[in-house]
Amino acid sequence: MQRYLLGLLLTATLFPASYQAWAHHAFSAEFDAKKPVTLRGNVTKVEWINPHAWIHLAVVHDDGHTTDWMVEGGTPNTLLRAGVNKNTLPIGSEIVVRGYQSKDLTCKPACKANGRDIVFSDGRKVFMGSSGTGAPKDGLDPRGR
């Protein structure tokens, strides 16, 4: 009972928010959930590196000046298994990225955000996640064979 009460006390003090199963461990450390961004621009470089791929794009503003952004994606290992490779996202493609800006606002060498959702400018998804039918990403679903 003592243990339970101690736990209850800690619980009530420390965590009013709910658990969200899909967010990444370090998301809140690196990115600011209060700063959503929507970026439209052309891909200038893609770094297919571990632990995360980074997609660089040049965002053109209304007055004509551009800002360099780099957005964090998934791990190349997972992307490759999902059928994504370096031809999927050619340099120069126009994309729209939705994500959250990094807590680090220095914008060096480029402004950073996580690339939560990435679509081509015509609306096609660059990377397909779940199809809503339980995307067979673990190789166990007979539909995936």
Place this chain on the structure above:
Amino acid sequence: MKALILPLLLLSSLATAQTWQTPRLPWGDPDLQGTWTTATITALERMDGLGESLVMSEELVRKLEQREAGFSAQIDNIAEGDLPAGQVVGGYNTAWLDPGTRFLRVKGEPRSSIIVDPENGKVPYTITGWANFWWGIIKTQKRNNPEEQLLGDRCVVGFGSTGGPPMLPVLYNSNYQFVQTPGQVIILVEMNHAVRTIRIDAQPLPEQIRPWLGDSIGHWEGDTLVVETSQFHPQQSMRGAIKHQLYMGLNSKVTERFTRIGDHEIHYEFTVEDDKIYRQPWRGELTFLPSKGQIYEYACHEGNYGMTGILAGEREQGVNGIRWVFDLIVNPPEEITHEQLGPQRFSRKP
């Protein structure tokens, strides 16, 4: 119709069981080699809403797997326009992740937790173990220097207990390659490209040597590889990860049993003992299934921009010190809000 199919299925599985023989290597050891995965939506501990029972009904499994797919679809299909500010909508699209879409099945039986003992499916922490667990999580929320971050963030070993032992799944890259020689079983852990070397019938390392992933000594009991591991690295006690986080003692002892039970299946059991950290020895079971494709190098250091991002973000946002405690309270990260850290583990009898 169903009445006809079921006996037929049973018969065919009986026939398979009779004819299937453990494959062996030229020197006689059972062959565990191959690339395997443990990706599953079943968590280490039994989460709320999964009932009291370890074994789940097929109906419940179907319902919950569909619900999971629905969650994924929601996450991937947020309405057009800017993302909502200050709301947790999932930091990542599911295209970025690979946590599995199915509940764990052990010898065909769907499971609600990896833990099989104690019955409540929770790690039986003592107050000391639980306090260490909490402190392990909280102190990684300080973002002052790289040494304070989780081992996964630091690219030292993978998140959680992916390299283990015990080897548990994580959000992606839950893949392993087994390679055997007459005196060793080598397990390449994709996350973070760590290698376990299990020395067969060998002497333990001198006790002051504490390698990453511990010192593993193996022996064969019939067709089962039994591995005993101790001498864990002092920094590997806190195994932070979503869904499968775990606190292990410096002197915990892990016994694992690997048995190949089919061409496409390794049955994996483990027991963790440490009377300071746990009220009783606890046990878990997993199934290794063939992974999709080969293992890729996960050279996490080559572009770990996340680390500079975390540290720069902290410096940008303010003064270190008491601020992180304040921030923890007003804006707790999900590692801390996770039900594994809640008191419910003590509210039921183990």
